[in-house]
Amino acid sequence: MLESESLGPGFLYSVVVIFGLLVGSFLNVVIYRLPRGESIVFPGSHCPACSVAVKPWDNLPVLSYLLLRGRCRSCGGAISLRYPAVELITGLLFGAVLWFFGATWTAPVMMVFVAGLLVAALVDLDHQIIPDSISMGGCGFGLIFVPWVTAQAGAPYVASLSYSLMGAIVGGGSLWLVGFLHARLSVALGREFPHWPDEGEAPPKPSEADYWLWFPGLGLGDVKLLAMVGAFLGPLGALDTIVAASILGLLLGGLWALTRGDWNSPFGFGPAIAIGALCSVFIPVHRLLLMV
Numbered sequence: 001m002l003e004s005e006s007l008g009p010g011f012l013y014s015v016v017v018i019f020g021l022l023v024g025s026f027l028n029v030v031i032y033r034l035p036r037g038e039s040i041v042f043p044g045s046h047c048p049a050c051s052v053a054v055k056p057w058d059n060l061p062v063l064s065y066l067l068l069r070g071r072c073r074s075c076g077g078a079i080s081l082r083y084p085a086v087e088l089i090t091g092l093l094f095g096a097v098l099w100f101f102g103a104t105w106t107a108p109v110m111m112v113f114v115a116g117l118l119v120a121a122l123v124d125l126d127h128q129i130i131p132d133s134i135s136m137g138g139c140g141f142g143l144i145f146v147p148w149v150t151a152q153a154g155a156p157y158v159a160s161l162s163y164s165l166m167g168a169i170v171g172g173g174s175l176w177l178v179g180f181l182h183a184r185l186s187v188a189l190g191r192e193f194p195h196w197p198d199e200g201e202a203p204p205k206p207s208e209a210d211y212w213l214w215f216p217g218l219g220l221g222d223v224k225l226l227a228m229v230g231a232f233l234g235p236l237g238a239l240d241t242i243v244a245a246s247i248l249g250l251l252l253g254g255l256w257a258l259t260r261g262d263w264n265s266p267f268g269f270g271p272a273i274a275i276g277a278l279c280s281v282f283i284p285v286h287r288l289l290l291m292v
């Protein structure tokens with residue numbers, strides 16, 4: 001346990017939520033710049049409309065947005081509501097992690113996890129990709145730190161490491177299998193997809209890497225994201241996430257299509273996986289389903 005009792009729980013929650021707001025502000029930068037291949041450190045924040053550098057006092061999470069009434073100080077251009085929303089969500093998620101895991105070493109590790117999920121969801125929503133640095137980097141982080149903090153809490157290290165490894169394999173593997181079987185079945189049924197295989201090309205053969213790694217409707221990024229989820233939440237958490245993500249994918253995909261009036265608009269499975277995983281951190285779906 002971390003020393004916190006002397007200052008009372010209210011103080012610790014305030015510090016963690018404010019820290020979450022600041023991290024959320026940084027996540028906004030990562031979400032915008034990472035998929036564009038820009039540095040996430042330099043230069044400092046600037047208005048996307050007029051390029052004027054944002055002053056530090058105009059860059060306070062949520063507060064500055066409210067004080068500026070959602071407009072840039074120099075050009076008056078609208079600031080997306082998403083920026084304060086990401087800051088607020090990160091702050092609330094960090095508070096929820098502290099509430100759920102207590103003042104333990106597991107809490108900061110899970111904060112890294114929820115931050116990674118948030119970035120993955122929004123980058124996928126914008127660009128239909130999930131950067132490997134988030135999914136694979138997150139998977140590596142989970143495999144190193146989750147067994148370590150579990151061992152700190154008294155569990156045997158080797159068992160904890162196997163649980164994380166099993167989680168990554170079950171998470172990534174089960175989604176890969178769905179994509180693989182779906183691809184083989186689609187070929188057998190002669191189904192066609194707009195970009196799979198490319199126009200005038202035959203479906204990939206078993207001797208080609210694409211046969212094993214390229215599936216219609218499912219990106220390998222989704223597979224890697226679920227491997228990351230499994231590394232943090234273990235095999236059961238990965239399965240919870242798949243169930244939650246499937247339900248969410250149908251709902252969100254339907255809403256997305258309805259609001260755009262286009263049933264063929266691309267809606268990545270990534271955001272559904274990320275939100276499903278966020279739910280699974282706090283509500284184990286398998287327990288709900290089995291009523292135990």
Ligand SMILES: [Zn+2]
Binds near residue numbers: 048052072073
């Ligand atoms: Zn501006």
